[in-house]
Amino acid sequence: MGVTYRRILLKLSGEALMGELSYGVDPAVVHGIAEEVAELVNEGIEVAIVVGGGNIFRGMMGAAAGMERATADYIGMIATVMNAMTLQDALERIGIPTRVQTAIAMQEVAEPYIRRRAIRHLEKGRVVVFGAGSGNPFFTTDTTASLRAAEINAEVLFKATKVDGVYDSDPKKNPDAKRFKSLTYSHVLQQDLKVMDSTAIALCKDNDIPIIVFDLSVRGNIKRAVAGESIGTIVGGFCEVC
Template identity: 75%
Template structure:
């Protein structure tokens, strides 16, 4: 394997950890993700991960149900730590040294987020999983991924989702929807495309961090993206339809 990137940030949605379950964590899915991440690490790539918590609790849904928005977001942050610890365990079973760093102090189970320490872990070949979002309500884990990628000097963000890229319309509702091979940050923002939230895209634009959106449903896609194969959609280039 000849990797294209030296240091990457992988954004995993909490929903991806559910597999076909309606709620929670599917251990087989977590093991599969850990196996692919292990291949990336053994190729000499430094990898940091931001994981969501939507498989356990989503702050926006809690707020929509009448809960105080800040409280709901804090509960969502705690859910991301549960996912981070689960993924850490799966990676360490494969003998990959892993550290969980949280933006909210949880000293009995994880390190606090310290930028220089995170970068040192990466340099030593450890996987770093960032939990608890940014530590602030009203910000998504997408924004956290963009923020942490900028802080640790990641070359690219891999956004692994349940769809195989970014479309000009919802492919579940419109069978004629077309997938972008690449698109600009500005196009993604002005057309409100479902890549990341606008704050995250703007942060990537300001720091010139490309975003590669691809499907996790096909085994091996993380490695393919790492090798620079043309999969999914690249945000940060010119606009091109597949």
Template identity: 80%
Template structure:
């Protein structure tokens, strides 16, 4: 199965590569080129980016900071990442719009659903920043929300592992990778794919989630073409 409109969920950590903090411009350029390959193939792509490479609200709140304040700071970090990705994309000729759920009119468009869809239809990449604009919700949940709003056919959850396993493959060499999973299995077994709110939202709107390894070059375009990469959530339980 190939897709025509996808939503790519990038963690903030994906942008820092092997660095301990911040943004690795080389890694961002590589990700931008992969996104460009998708656009040049005629597929519409939107991106939700996290901010964990700069600030993690949950960690800060655990250390005593007010949770809502910490989450708002994290949202601002995601806008920094969104602007960085926009710059990398536009340097290689891919028109890109950043839409922020928190008003930052000098830096980004406000999030407007119809405008986002129109950008996609015109072949532009839309990068959603500032999460959902509300504290206590993760960028995973934002990805599920935006995917439903723009009628994306699938969420690509780009990670550093090649799918979902029945055990930690770094600890258990006999861990088996799932080829597909039901939403219920992920929720019932508390698998660390996305948070439960995001999974439930995807289940309600019948949006599959494809989990794959971002560090393997070409995986995004392979996923767009429907090639077997990673684990798909939304089907039935099958291990490889």
């Protein structure tokens, strides 16, 4: 395959692991993601992953229900480690060496996050899955994805979602919603387009890391994105509406 990017960071939401379930993890979906990541690794692509935990626990919802926000966020971070371990298991069952690194120490099940060690794993062809967010409450896993992408010198951040890009309005509610092919960071921030939270966008802008938003449910889309095919929306380049 043609390759545009050699080191990528893939951001997966917890919800992406649910498939059509209302809660938890769909093993078939996780296996499918693992197979797609394996194809990249076997082509020599260095892959790091940040995974959310919204399929198990979402800190904002816990806080809305009366829980202290910091406590709720820590519980959400622990949920991301469960998802990270699930991905590790799926990848290693198909022969892809994988390391989970966590921002909250869990020595019995994962390595602590150490930037240089993470980079070394990538150089050796291992997938690195980052769990426990940034280790700090009040920050999203989108922000963690941008932070880790900058730290490991990723060439691109892929945000794999359930929609095929960024729209000017909710495509589920508005059948006439327009999908953007490209946007600048500034336009996303000014128009509050909800690609990622503003801190995440600003981090990518400051470090010149393009963000590509695409539909994870279409088999082969991760590989197409790595090859530079025009799928979804790219943030960081030419703005078609500015």
